[in-house]
Amino acid sequence: MRILVVEDEVDLLTSLAKALREEGYAVDTSGDGEEGLYKAESWEYDAIVLDIMLPKLDGWEILQRLRKTKKTPILMLTARDASRDRVRGLDTGADDYLVKPFDLAELLARLRALIRRSANQTRSKIEIGDVTIDTAAKNISHKGHPVSLTAREYSLLEFLSLHRGEVVTRTTLYEHLFDEDDSSLSNLLDVHVSNIRKKIGPDFITTRRGHGYCIEG
């Protein structure tokens, strides 16, 4: 899962990015509106955390322009809690709204819900065959036994499960699992897939030669 955080308060931005990365997200950051919009338009993010008061281009403007081309889930972040602002944000196309100061746990839960909803998933637990994926606790179990995965292995599995039945290309996977600063090679994906297969069986993830990977619904 890859997330963009647009926030001009540096200390807030770094701690948010850090917290999100520790949750297993690939995180891109931007300190001003222009750069934020550029990144949001250039990449397929799973969610965007967007501050309203930004230099160069404010949050409203980004929201308005981005909604012309993208449906990326957006969580607005602002210090203003007037309901007029909340209504405006939601009406302009924001998917959720959080007032500063916020609890980190709440922000993370809301982000999970946003990502889940955008994949048409309503529950935080996904069950596919013998495998149960708990997106809230970020762990999986196979036939009732917990399986230990690395953060990236988990992210890969979660992404494929949220898009089960679809063939997910290697490029898409790469874009959603690695942030802009990550220089990992894309064949790292194959290593992760093979590790997952070792842990929960070889048939859970199928390979479509020349296309990508898929978890059959």
Added chain:
Amino acid sequence: MFFKSIRFRLQLWYGAILLVVLSGFGFTAYQLERAREFRNLDAELHRRVSALTSALRPPPRDRGPGERPLGPPPLDEGRPDGPRDRSGPRPFRDGPPEDFPPRPREFILPPQQARLFEGTETNAFYFVLWSRDGKELSRSAAVPADLSESERNGASRTPEIRLRGTLREILLATPSGEIILIGRSAATELADLRRVKWRFLAVGSIVAAFGLAGGWWIATRAIQPVQEISATAVKIAAGDLSQRINVADTDSELGQLARVLNSTFARLDAAFAQQTRFTADAAHELRTPISVMLTQTQTALTRERNPAEYRETIEACQRATQRMRRLIESLLALARLDAGQEIILRERFDLADTARECIDSITPLASERGIKFECDLAPTEYDGDAEQIAQVITNLLTNAIHYNKDKGRVSVSTKEEGDAAVLTVTDTGQGISTDDLPHIFERFFRAEKSRSSGRNGLGLAISKAIIEKHGGMIDVSSEAGQGAEFIVRLPRFSGDSGARK
């Protein structure tokens, strides 16, 4: 409540005045009508009096008729103060003269005069004639049956007209001592007068009713704007400051009052809105550092960290706390300036020295970006609070550096201009846009909509408050791309400075 209302009191006064005017008018009109009503009858009565008296007059002798004898009345002929003694047996005011020839016991009215008293119907004229010793000499046919002897009492030589019950009568003592009573029933006149009286009462009541209704209407109309004003004031008191009085009639006294109140309400509204915005802005400004601290600490606490990570977190928290401290200090400074609690120290100092000190302390900040100061500091004495003025200068210099381009210049000058000490700070930055220029001294106003600069948007507001407290002015001029020039003009109070030398 109702009885104390202005409307009721207006109505009460109005009603009372209307009543007095109406009853005065009605009374006068009734009296005139009454006099008119009796005038004909009285003329008729008088005509008959003269007819009767001429019939009674004795044949002419050497003394002229009607001439009163000059001799004193006989002792047994009553007292001169007869009229006051109405019960006395002698009704005559003046005793008849001794040499007056005696009247025949029966008096026959000549036919010519008798015609005047013909008829027996109730509205016929009648007369009674008494001799001077009280004997009835004659009476006409129409005399009412209940006429008693005592009616002749009180007769005098001047004809006395009276209304006895429904009878209009004239009582007269002739010079020769006879008493004449002539009368006629005034029933028709009295009935007419009663009708007139009722008509007057009816018309008066209608006029009064209309008048009172009209008065109530006028009072209501006059009070209506007051009620509108009070209704609006009630809404405003309840918290809806957007309410205004609808001023339809702008020139009346109430219209003027409404205008004055409206402008007061508008100022209240603006002040209130400004206060609300200020509070919201202040809360907003405090929220950002708090979210930094919250996110930083919560992230740090999710797992064990190494010392370097903890250090980073603590440093971030420290920055946030410093920012809150600066904000709170600024807010307190503003609150103190607003409350007018700070007494201005009037100490003599040289503006040039203060400016130089400020420049020295801020030079490291300027050097970071290669910004140079250009100083033109002429000695400028001023009596004021040097510390506060230094804060203003520092604010202006910080702004000039912050909004300057790299390797730019900041020009500072102090000089005396007439009776004022003048300080200017000019930068070579991007300037201030025309849209922003009017708002630049507003609290929490920032040309760039971001908080990252670490500036809280109160510096210029505080500077302005300080300068205005000193009785001075702070002004800005700028053209986009050409930098901005801030001018502080502090008038010097010559009397004050003279006293403190």
